[in-house]
Amino acid sequence: MKSPPFEYARAASIEEACELLSQHGDAAKVIAGGQSLVPMLAFRLLRPSWLIDINEIVALKFVALDTDAVRMGACTRQCVVARDDALAARVPLLRQALAYVGHTQTRNRGTIGGSLVHADPSAELPLVAQILGAQLVLRAKSGTRTLPASAFFAGPMMTNVHADECLEEIHWPVWREHKTGSAFTEISRRHGDFAIAAAAAQIAVNDDGHCTRVTFGVGGGAPTPIAFPELAQSLVGQRMDQAKARAVAHEAAAALEPDSDIHASAAYRRHLAGVLVTRVLQQAYAAARAVQ
Amino acid sequence: MSEWLYPIAIEVNGTQHASHVTARTSLVDWLREHLHLTGTHIGCEHGICGACSVMLDGEPVRSCLMYAVQADGHRITTVEGLQRPDGSLSVLQDSFCETHGLQCGYCTPGMLIAAQALLNTNPRPTEAEIRNAIGGNLCRCTGYQQIVDAIALAARRMAEGAT
Numbered sequence: 001m002k003s004p005p006f007e008y009a010r011a012a013s014i015e016e017a018c019e020l021l022s023q024h025g026d027a028a029k030v031i032a033g034g035q036s037l038v039p040m041l042a043f044r045l046l047r048p049s050w051l052i053d054i055n056e057i058v059a060l061k062f063v064a065l066d067t068d069a070v071r072m073g074a075c076t077r078q079c080v081v082a083r084d085d086a087l088a089a090r091v092p093l094l095r096q097a098l099a100y101v102g103h104t105q106t107r108n109r110g111t112i113g114g115s116l117v118h119a120d121p122s123a124e125l126p127l128v129a130q131i132l133g134a135q136l137v138l139r140a141k142s143g144t145r146t147l148p149a150s151a152f153f154a155g156p157m158m159t160n161v162h163a164d165e166c167l168e169e170i171h172w173p174v175w176r177e178h179k180t181g182s183a184f185t186e187i188s189r190r191h192g193d194f195a196i197a198a199a200a201a202q203i204a205v206n207d208d209g210h211c212t213r214v215t216f217g218v219g220g221g222a223p224t225p226i227a228f229p230e231l232a233q234s235l236v237g238q239r240m241d242q243a244k245a246r247a248v249a250h251e252a253a254a255a256l257e258p259d260s261d262i263h264a265s266a267a268y269r270r271h272l273a274g275v276l277v278t279r280v281l282q283q284a285y286a287a288a289r290a291v292q
Numbered sequence: 293m294s295e296w297l298y299p300i301a302i303e304v305n306g307t308q309h310a311s312h313v314t315a316r317t318s319l320v321d322w323l324r325e326h327l328h329l330t331g332t333h334i335g336c337e338h339g340i341c342g343a344c345s346v347m348l349d350g351e352p353v354r355s356c357l358m359y360a361v362q363a364d365g366h367r368i369t370t371v372e373g374l375q376r377p378d379g380s381l382s383v384l385q386d387s388f389c390e391t392h393g394l395q396c397g398y399c400t401p402g403m404l405i406a407a408q409a410l411l412n413t414n415p416r417p418t419e420a421e422i423r424n425a426i427g428g429n430l431c432r433c434t435g436y437q438q439i440v441d442a443i444a445l446a447a448r449r450m451a452e453g454a455t
Contacts, residue, residue: 001337005295008315008361031362038357039338041316053362079351103428104406105342108351109358191427290425 003041012052014139016055017166018291022141024050025163030045031055032075032114035106054166060113063087069135069174074113074167079104081112090174093132093200096184097124103192113167121177122195122220124184129170130225131217133201137169144168153224175206177213181287183280186219187272189263195220196264199276201284209239216281221273223258228252240285249277300364300368304329305373311348313360322360323370331401335430342429345402346370352409354428371401374408376427383454384408384446393442395433402429407443 011017021028031037040046054060060075063084068093072081073084078098081087088095101107101115101124115125118135128134129149136152138145138161147160154160161167186198198219204212214235217227232250238244253274258266297312304327311326318337323329323346329386335343337356344355346368355368374382384407387393394400403426410417410425417425421437431439 002321003316003359005297005317006315008298008359032356032361034359035339035354038318038359042356051359055362087430103342104409104425105345105352105354105428106339106357109348109353153392235383 001042002040004044005253006041006048007050008022008053009050010056010057012165014054014057014168015141017052017057018139018141018164019031020050020239021050021164021166024052024115028052028163030117030166031115033077033106033110034114035102035110036114036120043228048189051240060168060235067174067192068176069171071169071171072112073113073169074117075115078102078107078110078112078115082107089173091132093182093184093202094125094172096182097128097200098190099123099290100184100191100195100198108193112170116152116170117159117161119153119155119157119159119224120194121222121224122198123225124186124195124198124219126153127198127200127217127219128144128184129172131202131215131227132173133215133227133261134173135171137171138162138165139168140165145246146171150227155223157222172243175202175213179206179288179291180204180213181289181291183283183287185276185279187276197221197269197272199273199280201277201280202241203235203281203284205285205288211285212237213241214254214281216277216284218252218273218277220255221253221258221269223257224283226256228255235281239279243280245278245281245285246274248281249274252277296429296449298364300361302360302363302365303367306368311360315359315361317360317424318356319358319360319363319368320355322366323355328421329370329372333401335398335402340430341399342402342406342426343399345405346427347356347405347409350409350412352406369405371404374404382408383449384443386409387442387446387449388439391441391445393434393439398429399429399433403431403439407439407446410443411450415450417443424452 029048060073082098182202186195201216214232258269295314333343334339
């Protein structure tokens with residue numbers, strides 16, 4: 001339960017972190033909050049030769065509220081994001097999801113970027129990134145590139161981040177529609193545990209109560225968090241009710257590829273995903289309608 | 293294999309400590325084995341139980357989930373730092389005694405850190421806020437109720453002027 005030996009470098013800037021990554025490549029891991037990485041080292045699931053610490057890079061800790069997106073540095077702490085009222089007014093799913101992420105002590109240290117790069121298929125923030133279509137800015141010594149969430153997540157604990165790249169910024173789209181509502185829910189054995197299944201939705205409505213924009217998705221039901229853009233589109237122009245939510249949720253659940261493990265069978269996970277999607281669609285719709 | 297040693301300087305409970313550590317030395321191992329501050333307990337050693345909670349720059353974190361080298365230049369408060377200057381129990385610690393907020397005592401240092409951090413920022417917490425603040429700390433003895441009672445009692449005593 002002790003970490004294997006490694007060498008440590010505290011990067012003072014993103015440029016220095018990228019320089020170290022270009023030198024060490026696959027042999028190095030970036031450490032941000034460490035709330036998942038340190039247990040993986042302690043369990044000897046990973047044996048990096050180098051840990052490159054980005055915790056002291058001030059430029060990676062910021063939240064900027066632009067008109068169409070909230071931009072944040074990859075090393076922004078989860079607790080900072082959860083506390084930010086102005087951010088919660090623009091991207092409410094972040095605060096809603098963070099309520100399920102670990103505990104006070106882990107959110108004080110854990111980072112937004114770390115959760116995304118860790119890419120646990122049942123984790124909350126990757127699901128939010130997937131359904132909102134977050135943009136992830138990756139930095140290497142040679143330059144930067146931006147990936148949408150759909151191209152960022154590659155599988156369980158796998159991303160398309162290259163060995164010499166470091167996540168620098170995350171851009172969360174802000175919906176400009178006035179009447180927008182969102183919801184996040186999950187089932188886990190204890191609060192703060194990994195979700196057996198999770199679901200999230202965001203819906204905009206017009207004054208007549210017809211959906212004008214819908215997105216939703218499921219965590220824990222496939223190798224990556226998964227969004228359902230075609231099914232979401234089928235709800236546009238409609239008023240939500242329980243039957244419609246249930247029908248769409250049923251189709252979504254049928255498309256999942258959940259695993260069986262000691263906590264839940266694949267059949268149970270699929271059933272649960274259907275129930276949770278039904279709930280978040282109705283909750284997000286109700287929240288959108290309640291906007292004055 | 294010999295490992296590289298890294299110089300660190302960390303303020304612990306108001307005192308500066310300089311030392312050399314291997315990169316993989318966890319903060320809790322450094323506190324216990326180098327400073328002999330054995331009040332901070334190691335439970336699960338992978339971030340589940342909360343027994344090792346300390347304050348990092350005033351905020352509660354798990355000291356098994358960071359390396360001592362990462363705390364270089366930062367300020368740590370352990371359970372030993374909660375006592376009054378004369379060595380007697382703090383209001384919160386005394387409240388744990390009063391309500392039987394501990395039995396075996398293994399989780400208690402982590403509970404005290406989590407609770408003190410709550411009271412530092414929220415002197416009059418609701419029961420739900422108390423339960424949320426200690427939600428990352430496991431206790432297998434008390435069933436939690438007396439711990440919640442202890443934190444609520446400490447908040448009342450402090451509101452009445454106890455220090």
